[in-house]
Amino acid sequence: MSFSGVLPRFPLELAPPDLRPWLGGNVLPGAWSFEAAAPGPHVALVSLVHGNEYAGAIVLARWLEAGLRPTRGRLTLVFANPAAFARFDPAEPTLSRFIDEDMNRVWSDRVLKGPRRGVELERARELLPLLESADLLLDLHSMLWPSDPLIITGRPRRAMRLAARLGMPPLVVADEGHGTGMRLIDRPAFSEPDGSRTAILVEGGQHWRHATLDTLQGCATALLRESGCFDDAPASPSPPPRLAEVTRTVVAGTHCFTFLHPFQGGEVIREAGTLLARDGESEIRTPHDDCLLVMPSPRTMRGHTAVRLARFLTPDEVAAG
Template structure:
């Protein structure tokens, strides 16, 4: 989940959420075949783009790992170009325990807040930074990236596209989930999709983050697999006859743009009531939360709430406020 934290403050407890999907056995895939652990790369004879589908940037978001495990066992290969399936935070995933599933989001720090040049080239050390630095040369070869994520708090699934139009277009082409949100990310650090490799408007490289649903639900796995299959088809890389999930009758995707990211500044942030991600607040200037003495109000009519996080501490994102783009 992109709006929360993997380390819970001592004064609060995370929600108790059942794990309704089996933990995938990644032992056959840990070594990879690319020279980098956890990365499997398959090249077709016909040239084309390099598409990477990544999972477990957060070690407890096992639905994405389930999809990649399925594809590897099924022998999915690209019709053209190169397909890579990437298990990102292997060390955090190795600590996943269904009895305490929120504890292994990361080991030392959130791996999806590290993807800026200063951090990656700096002197700070952590398990997640070591892995990010190991992955960076691989990412430099990628043209299209679909990063699979899931959510702890109840919310409509969505695609996060960063700030570039090219990423928004990629999200709309995927169309699963059917909401594409352009946003500037988090104050606490840059996501993998925000790295300059993908955010540079002068290049065609593009990346999207797919928030497919609640962490440990079969419907989330199914939605992720459909999104990944549509990425493969969009890139013209689907192999005729391969058994991928069927589209069915999909709704037309919508776009929205974040107008304000609410970052908690006090130790006493609280929403006025329980809000659900995807909820639309009809009127401008509606009070939705208090951050200490500061009132958090909707900046415009028909304000879309993106992934509100009811348990959040200072310096982290509590909610993003967005406006639909017609």
């Protein structure tokens, strides 16, 4: 899947990390797990689900080099798709997102237990038992297009409440997942209404930016603090969280999907009925006032998500779920 000649050149402020010291792992290739003597939750931090999103891998490599260990419970650090990362080329930085298929769309039982084979599928099958043993899981991602960083929580309100407590980044969005395949955070182990295991995904900002690295490290640090696996450290002041829920996922129905303006993720459109885009002969308009645009993609192929539209929630709505 090549976008050469279509996408603009994006600056690479972050050099790809040297992960060679960490690819052996101590429980699985590319996976490290450390257990404290004192009881506590199992916290898993996952990076490199997409091979060109390596800011999260920089965070985990730094912590491994520093000898980070929990004082209670268990900490697991995962480099999920090192095979795709190994193909990263600064001249074509989008081409190493995956090898055979998007690793963040393969997590349903139907796919994992099916007959298909591929690099990402085999790796997901290998990692699944380890990841599903986590009480708290944070999946570290970044974005191609400029956007406010945000935490995505999937359906469970417990995940939204956890994300709101972290405070980094302050924008939290609940959604219904992707029609093209199940994400890791939507596994039944994490999404059952009466369950206790919780998984969230953070989009730290644009790929390869220093600010994105800072956001991912801040979010991961906040989760470690929240989990109780580490001795308490003072939390940095953060703005009150903004909590929203996706009301419509807009999927391009044609190859002619075009936004009227260069929208960025995090923008709020004040009036319902505002024209956002044209998809062939169809018009895409905001379904309600104060409509939050979640990760609009200026280059959208037919069948792919162009933007998610969301409404803001009150604290009572979040608490009631």
